[in-house]
Amino acid sequence: MEIGVSLERALEIVSQLTMKTTSETLPLEQASGRILSEDIASKVDDPRFDNSAMDGWAVRMTDCSDFSTKLRVVGTSQAGSHQIPTVGVGEACSIMTGAPIPEGADAIVIIEESSYQDGFVTINGPARSGFIRRKGENLQEGVVALNSGTLLTPAGISLAATMGYGHLSVTTRPKIAVIGVGDELTSPGKPLDAGSIYESNTFGLSSLVEKMGAIPKRYDLIRDNIDSLRDALDEASESCDAIITSGGVSMGKWDLVRRIMEEEGHIRFWKILIRPGGPPLFGLWGGTPIFGLPGNPVSSHVVFTVLVAPWISESMGSGQSIGSRLANRVRVLMEEPIKGAPGKLCMRRISIRLEGDILVASTKTHQGSGNIHSLVAHNGLSLLPPDTDCDAGELVDALWLQY
Numbered sequence: 022m023e024i025g026v027s028l029e030r031a032l033e034i035v036s037q038l039t040m041k042t043t044s045e046t047l048p049l050e051q052a053s054g055r056i057l058s059e060d061i062a063s064k065v066d067d068p069r070f071d072n073s074a075m076d077g078w079a080v081r082m083t084d085c086s087d088f089s090t091k092l093r094v095v096g097t098s099q100a101g102s103h104q105i106p107t108v109g110v111g112e113a114c115s116i117m118t119g120a121p122i123p124e125g126a127d128a129i130v131i132i133e134e135s136s137y138q139d140g141f142v143t144i145n146g147p148a149r150s151g152f153i154r155r156k157g158e159n160l161q162e163g164v165v166a167l168n169s170g171t172l173l174t175p176a177g178i179s180l181a182a183t184m185g186y187g188h189l190s191v192t193t194r195p196k197i198a199v200i201g202v203g204d205e206l207t208s209p210g211k212p213l214d215a216g217s218i219y220e221s222n223t224f225g226l227s228s229l230v231e232k233m234g235a236i237p238k239r240y241d242l243i244r245d246n247i248d249s250l251r252d253a254l255d256e257a258s259e260s261c262d263a264i265i266t267s268g269g270v271s272m273g274k275w276d277l278v279r280r281i282m283e284e285e286g287h288i289r290f291w292k293i294l295i296r297p298g299g300p301p302l303f304g305l306w307g308g309t310p311i312f313g314l315p316g317n318p319v320s321s322h323v324v325f326t327v328l329v330a331p332w333i334s335e336s337m338g339s340g341q342s343i344g345s346r347l348a349n350r351v352r353v354l355m356e357e358p359i360k361g362a363p364g365k366l367c368m369r370r371i372s373i374r375l376e377g378d379i380l381v382a383s384t385k386t387h388q389g390s391g392n393i394h395s396l397v398a399h400n401g402l403s404l405l406p407p408d409t410d411c412d413a414g415e416l417v418d419a420l421w422l423q424y
């Protein structure tokens with residue numbers, strides 16, 4: 022077991038254990054946000070035939086070297102039409118966007134640069150071959166255009182449809198147990214005893230898991246009792262692909278997740294050199310990867326964002342990190358000084374906004390790791406290197422959170 026690792030080392034260690042996912046076939050309309058699990062080649066050329074990019078006239082370029090040329094109109098080519106007239110010398114064919122280029126024509130004159138009278142069109146502008154969209158210039162039949170591991174964004178779904186796919190093979194959504202531990206916790210909506218607080222982490226973490234495209238399985242709250250914790254972990258490792266716990270990983274006598282993992286599980290690391298979110302552990306419970314996240318709500322969210330999210334993304338076989346949906350690194354100018362942390366990467370909650378052409382950032386609320394409001398009131402996290410403070414007016418790396 023390693024104790025007190027950098028975030029980079031923690032990411033390296035977790036990447037050694039991945040979840041097993043398989044594939045399933047889904048109708049295209051259900052595949053958005055999923056990860057493609059095979060390379061797919063286009064079933065068609067796109068465009069399927071040379072067609073016009075503009076409404077106008079299909080002409081022969083050599084007929085149009087002079088403006089005011091008059092051409093005899095031989096018919097119309099519409100999108101979807103089958104019988105297209107041929108364009109001979111001195112002739113033009115009316116053409117709509119997307120319609121096939123008639124034989125004989127090699128350029129388009131746009132409608133705005135023409136006038137029509139009595140079966141003849143007068144050409145008042147240039148004939149452009151660039152307005153012909155060539156067969157196969159976007160996609161060629163048989164050529165792979167979407168690779169296994171691609172996150173299916175709306176544009177990806179559209180591309181798959183263009184290529185002729187009504188169904189896609191995608192990786193299955195892993196099931197992730199979310200277990201909250203603590204005697205003081207009460208589910209929201211229930212009456213509170215003296216000394217108890219509303220529990221929030223299992224809700225927040227489940228919705229983070231869901232955002233990653235995985236399926237959260239939220240457990241009933243576990244009291245600080247080692248036997249109930251063991252039962253829950255056993256059940257979770259049987260029924261889920263990974264386990265996330267919240268609470269009970271610090272140094273206290275009642276930090277039972279750490280204790281049970283020390284005594285009965287396999288810990289790969291404990292504590293990361295970050296603030297907030299220092300105490301997490303990672304390891305295996307009965308062969309199932311387990312992340313023991315801290316109980317403080319901000320800490321558990323932040324550790325999920327910087328550690329668990331990229332791991333889920335990688336485990337699901339995504340080439341491009343889905344985590345980048347949650348977190349994009351940018352350079353921001355701090356409007357006020359922020360304090361770093363000795364020996365730790367410091368992730369202060371900051372508000373990032375564009376001012377002129379630079380990103381500036383400021384802090385608003387109390388920064389305590391118990392204050393979940395700080396993650397609602399801000400949209401970013403500073404990435405202050407260990408032992409570094411930031412003065413007002415200085416540039417600092419930051420994660421721009423996009424949930």
Ligand code: AMP
Nearest residue numbers: 201220221222223268269270315316317
């Ligand atoms: P722990 O890691 O168990 O020492 O908890 C650290 C702090 O986080 C304590 O103030 C707990 O009350 C709080 N906490 C623990 N679990 C949760 C939870 N599921 N929801 C909200 N706060 C929690």
Ligand code: MG
Nearest residue numbers: 202203268269
């Ligand atoms: Mg606790």
